[in-house]
Amino acid sequence: MNGCSWKATPVTLIDGTVVDCDSEAWRFECEARYILNMPNKPIRIATLENIEKKRGLPSRQALEDKILEVWTARQAKAS
Template sequence: MKAPACQRDRTVTLQVSGEAVCAWCEQYRHECEARHVMARRTLAERREYLAGVEKHRGAAERQRLEKTIMALWKQRKQKNEPSGT
């Protein structure tokens, strides 16, 4: 989904796609939420948050958020792996 034309002057680059979007756009909010869930201390806290998303926004939104979390996690894992092994 492409960000609509925005009158704001602040843009950010999404970690998942590398796309530049307005800092007030839904794509950026969504990625920030995914990073927020990843920062939860325990698996139980992450699961509880995702259950709340499903309860209030539906299963499709939970799945969308989980997909973004997994993409960010894979990027983080690749970045932290030693190269040349």
């Protein structure tokens, strides 16, 4: 048998939704978290500008919305 035995594991998104670790929703949230964790705002803005150049304005706006969602959830947990 030559089949791959790897199986996606469940992960929980910031909104509580459970998805597989290989889902687009998890990839998207990981990208938002990655940008949010960058050391400063100018680096985050430059990264978002590069994303806009490569993928277009709607992709950048969707990512900005997800970043805000993650940031808001972190603030709620911290208080």
